[in-house]
Amino acid sequence: MNILIVEDEPEIARLIRRTLEGEGFSCRIAENGLSALEMFQEQQPDVIVLDLMLPGLDGLEVCARIRQQPGQKDPYILMLTAKGEEIDRIVGLSTGADDYLVKPFSPRELVARVRALLRRSLRQGGQTQTYQTAHFTLDLDRRTANFRRDAHSEPLDLTTLEFNLLATFISYPGRVWSRSQLIDKLWGDDFFGDERVVDTHVARLRKKIEPDPSHPTFVKTVTGVGYKFEDES
Template sequence: MSAAPTVLVVDDEARLRELVRGYLEQAGFQVTLADNGLRALELARRQPPDLVVLDLMLPGIDGLEVCRQLRSFSDAYVLMLTARAEEIDRVIGLEVGADDYLTKPFSPRELVARVRAILRRPRTSPTGEPAAPPTLRFGPLTIDHARHEARLAGAPLALTSLEYDLLAALAAHPGRAFTRAQLLDRVWGDDYFGDDHVVDVHIANLRKKLGDDPAQPQFIATVRGVGYRFVEPQ
């Protein structure tokens, strides 16, 4: 039997930490707790988690900085918690590498459902479709499924797992236009609870890392009124 997924819960509110831990352990997860960002990074290095539930407002270094540093050495999923509903907080959280966000106050059951949904997210190729070739090449861009890695002009791209999956999903069908809903289905999973705005944020992140100009795209083109497509090789 495979080990239960591990979740690192980072929040400075002891009552909330314990509440979330109780619900996650009841759902079958192994849980580690941290009350500040430095402790969270220390634990993540020592005992790599599968997913991090990360509060935005932390003493010392905040959740955004924790997420930035975490992304330098960990591929764990990140579910960001924010007490503020402003869109800018959510967007910034996603831009630094968070996979999803949840606004306080929230139902602990919804948090557990989000954690399950993130961990069940399909990887690269959806079920029922032919497996993609182990390596795809598009000019200077190489997508290596065996290594779960993308390279640009020979240099590895620092992509999160979600960014890699999004790129791979688009590149598997060059020229095909995908709606945001279709990309959510393929990359986030059909039980994703959030809105489709996350697709735009992660596409923007991908473009930055690829050095892709939306006005003259080499890799990812916007299809007005529809969504996005991977540019067909010439």
């Protein structure tokens, strides 16, 4: 797997490269946005680790330009941000970023985020067709969801909203979602009512995917904030 690291701080760039190459990835480094676009044209990577604040073209502009010219391989983009930057804007659909990581970060978390992205099927033409975790497989084209228990795979009978909710969680493993963020993602401007309706839908989803819904393993509550998805082997 090839990774393009776009980072203007040499020490951070070297740390990222050393960490990922230690896990068997092949890495290249671009020091600014223009170099990143040139290197992207030369060899399209599987993942781009992209710093938000870059000299010249910033990370958002680089991300947007890459998404405007997808080739045979449409890479995953992991955005690096500093504390206090506008996370929601960065990971919004309009930017094209797939996930974000806040500086300072641990090498272990970086590897986990990259591997989580690569567990999805590599995208063709800008579309992610399948999400896969240790226990779940979601086919977005066929709108099917399966749960793996031991060596067996069982189909999940999910409503449209439950499927979309699970896909949202799985697409950003470990990310904490507030109720308002989930409402924006799932309902958009069509939502009217109490945001606590999210709790109802999460409870219904848990009944269908959790071995013990009263002690959830996958969709976990983050007290005072919202929910996050975890699925470790």
